[in-house]
Amino acid sequence: MEEHGPARPAHTAVGVSAVLLSIAATVVAVVLDVAVPATHRVVTVLEPGSIAGVPGLALTVPGALLLRRRPRHPLAWVLLVTGVHWSLDGLASSWLAYATLTDPARPGAALAFWVYQRLGAALLLSLPVVLLLYPYGRLPRGRWRIASLIGLASTALLPLVLLLVPSGLAQADAGGPIPPPFAGLDLDLTTVWLPDGVWTALLGVAGALVPVSLVVPVAVVVGRYRRSAGDPRLRARMRWLLWAAVVAALVMLSTLVLPAAWTSVGLTTSVALTGIALVIGIVRPQLVDIDRLLGGTVLYGALAVSVLAVDACVLGLTSAVLGERLAERDAAVLALLVVAAGYGPLRHRLWLLVRRVVLGRRDDPYGVVAGLAEQLERSDSPEDQLLAVARSVAEAFRSPYVSVEVDRAGGDRIVAAHGEPPAQTQVLPITYRGEAVGRLVLPRGGARAVLSARDERLLGDVVRQAAFAARTAHLARELQRSREQIVSAREEERRRLRRDLHDGLGPALGGVALRIDAARNLAVRDPQQADDLLRQARDDVAAALADVRRLVHDLRPPALDDVGLLGAVRQQAARLRAPGLSVTVDGGDGLGTLPAAVEVAAYRIASEALTNVARHAGARTCRVRLEVTGGDLVVEVADDGAGIPAGTPSGVGLVSLRERAAELGGDCRIECPDEQGTVVRARLPLAVAEVGT
Numbered sequence: 273m274e275e276h277g278p279a280r281p282a283h284t285a286v287g288v289s290a291v292l293l294s295i296a297a298t299v300v301a302v303v304l305d306v307a308v309p310a311t312h313r314v315v316t317v318l319e320p321g322s323i324a325g326v327p328g329l330a331l332t333v334p335g336a337l338l339l340r341r342r343p344r345h346p347l348a349w350v351l352l353v354t355g356v357h358w359s360l361d362g363l364a365s366s367w368l369a370y371a372t373l374t375d376p377a378r379p380g381a382a383l384a385f386w387v388y389q390r391l392g393a394a395l396l397l398s399l400p401v402v403l404l405l406y407p408y409g410r411l412p413r414g415r416w417r418i419a420s421l422i423g424l425a426s427t428a429l430l431p432l433v434l435l436l437v438p439s440g441l442a443q444a445d446a447g448g449p450i451p452p453p454f455a456g457l458d459l460d461l462t463t464v465w466l467p468d469g470v471w472t473a474l475l476g477v478a479g480a481l482v483p484v485s486l487v488v489p490v491a492v493v494v495g496r497y498r499r500s501a502g503d504p505r506l507r508a509r510m511r512w513l514l515w516a517a518v519v520a521a522l523v524m525l526s527t528l529v530l531p532a533a534w535t536s537v538g539l540t541t542s543v544a545l546t547g548i549a550l551v552i553g554i555v556r557p558q559l560v561d562i563d564r565l566l567g568g569t570v571l572y573g574a575l576a577v578s579v580l581a582v583d584a585c586v587l588g589l590t591s592a593v594l595g596e597r598l599a600e601r602d603a604a605v606l607a608l609l610v611v612a613a614g615y616g617p618l619r620h621r622l623w624l625l626v627r628r629v630v631l632g633r634r635d636d637p638y639g640v641v642a643g644l645a646e647q648l649e650r651s652d653s654p655e656d657q658l659l660a661v662a663r664s665v666a667e668a669f670r671s672p673y674v675s676v677e678v679d680r681a682g683g684d685r686i687v688a689a690h691g692e693p694p695a696q697t698q699v700l701p702i703t704y705r706g707e708a709v710g711r712l713v714l715p716r717g718g719a720r721a722v723l724s725a726r727d728e729r730l731l732g733d734v735v736r737q738a739a740f741a742a743r744t745a746h747l748a749r750e751l752q753r754s755r756e757q758i759v760s761a762r763e764e765e766r767r768r769l770r771r772d773l774h775d776g777l778g779p780a781l782g783g784v785a786l787r788i789d790a791a792r793n794l795a796v797r798d799p800q801q802a803d804d805l806l807r808q809a810r811d812d813v814a815a816a817l818a819d820v821r822r823l824v825h826d827l828r829p830p831a832l833d834d835v836g837l838l839g840a841v842r843q844q845a846a847r848l849r850a851p852g853l854s855v856t857v858d859g860g861d862g863l864g865t866l867p868a869a870v871e872v873a874a875y876r877i878a879s880e881a882l883t884n885v886a887r888h889a890g891a892r893t894c895r896v897r898l899e900v901t902g903g904d905l906v907v908e909v910a911d912d913g914a915g916i917p918a919g920t921p922s923g924v925g926l927v928s929l930r931e932r933a934a935e936l937g938g939d940c941r942i943e944c945p946d947e948q949g950t951v952v953r954a955r956l957p958l959a960v961a962e963v964g965t
Contacts, residue, residue, distance in 0.1 A: 321366030328358030889913025
């Protein structure tokens with residue numbers, strides 16, 4: 273269980289005090305290091321203590337921050353104590369070198385030797401403890417807990433032995449005798465006198481157990497990482513630890529090919545970044561996208577280390593060749609000049625070649641655009657154009673998978689994919705003039721999936737124009753299809769009217785005329801039969817009038833002209849009202865001056881939605897709202913019924929709603945809120961309809 277409680281003032285004070293102590297120890301160490309001449313440092317075999325003080329400070333600060341945010345997390349205290357110990361260890365080294373400048377040595381020299389040479393080995397415990405306690409601050413359970421305790425005991429054996437072994441044996445085990453400036457010091461403050469053979473054996477066993485003792489902590493970390501697959505938060509935390517390990521490895525590899533003076537800088541950098549990574553992983557593991565950070569670190573770090581290694585090899589080879597003929601110093605200077613003049617330009621080209629092989633052509637925007645244009649010229653349909661875009665992006669960015677999705681009117685989309693879809697993907701929006709027109713889907717994992725801000729701009733520029741061109745081609749094709757449909761619908765409507773008039777109204781009126789003529793002929797000799805014929809003629813005329821009203825209603829509901837859109841919808845709602853269903857129809861201002869096409873479309877949409885509510889929803893209340901907003905007529909029909917189950921295919925009625933709105937350049941959305949019911953919301957542009965009329 274994580275600890276999220278607020279830090280007490282005492283914890284904050286402890287953290288601040290530790291940081292101040294570490295700063296003070298580092299500053300004093302720097303001052304003492306300046307006062308110690310290089311010749312004395314060679315005799316004492318002591319490095320400047322500030323080299324240890326600065327990494328200690330770099331670890332103390334993250335420990336104090338973690339103590340403030342997670343005061344009961346054990347790792348906060350581990351980082352804090354380790355950082356302070358490291359800084360004090362550096363101070364002890366600096367004081368030991370400074371105190372032995374005089375003979376006899378200054379006070380505290382023996383204690384400084386004990387802290388530096390004997391107690392300093394306890395720093396070995398920090399790494400396995402961090403690995404075992406990260407990220408939740410507790411040891412693993414079961415058999416792994418026992419193994420962890422045995423591993424920690426194995427690591428602690430060497431610091432314990434160095435604390436008690438005679439100084440002469442300890443120094444001999446380190447590789448040399450006690451330096452002469454330390455000869456007069458009491459170096460055995462905590463020594464336990466045992467036979468030399470016993471101590472030699474203990475030193476050998478303890479030294480051999482140190483690397484072996486890291487097997488269990490590393491195995492615990494690997495196990496936690498594998499178990500984190502189903503827990504995104506734990507996965508992010510473990511990847512922060514992995515990032516810290518990668519950074520430390522890259523920094524240490526860089527120091528192998530850099531001058532020795534850079535070793536302390538590399539150590540401080542890796543320690544500081546490790547502490548920061550641990551704090552972020554515990555407190556806010558999702559502060560940044562750790563997958564992208566890790567991939568970018570591995571990729572660019574490996575490239576940088578490779579180039580540095582090549583540089584070192586070229587410089588070393590040149591120095592070796594010239595060293596056979598010139599003095600060492602002259603050979604080194606001449607080698608630098610030769611490398612700068614001859615290898616410098618080649619190095620830049622080598623760097624570009626490596627980046628192109630690993631990362632693709634993302635550094636060559638013109639080449640990417642030219643390649644895309646060449647492929648687009650060979651593509652005809654929008655689908656082929658999008659496939660060309662996906663292929664170009666995959667080649668330019670060395671991506672194993674690229675999918676380009678462009679939205680179509682009506683909610684559909686065009687999808688073109690290149691490669692096999694990975695388990696994890698990242699989605700980049702495709703926008704044009706501030707409007708989202710589609711999406712670009714790329715792999716999320718892997719070094720090549722890391723995109724810089726420059727890469728994202730290049731992707732946006734390339735894909736945006738190509739996707740918009742494909743969308744424009746699709747819209748042009750849809751426009752042509754719509755024109756053909758309009759012409760076809762007009763001709764079908766004319767055919768229907770002709771059929772209705774010719775087969776229905778025409779014969780009916782012809783029959784009426786024949787009955788009237790027959791009635792006139794019978795009026796004198798058989799008035800009763802004539803009257804019957806006239807009555808039948810009257811019925812036929814009534815039926816013909818009904819057919820005329822039906823034809824007129826199909827063309828445009830008369831109620832729209834009689835009572836307006838709001839009144840017509842209210843009449844329709846009254847006709848469709850089912851038992852137990854209460855329907856209210858509301859309208860805003862501006863409904864009296866609507867284009868005819870908008871009125872008809874709104875009436876049809878509202879009628880179809882009300883019909884669905886009455887037949888299928890099982891609702892108790894339904895609300896219809898008509899309102900002019902921002903140049904659009906908004907029709908909204910909301911009910912409290914059962915809603916539409918997920919995955920239900922759209923029927924003819926729902927499709928007709930969208931088609932009627934799309935005909936006027938609008939849209940119709942059908943949503944089912946979490947609470948219940950269905951909301952149909954159609955937007956009908958007024959300006960498009962006015963132009964059309």
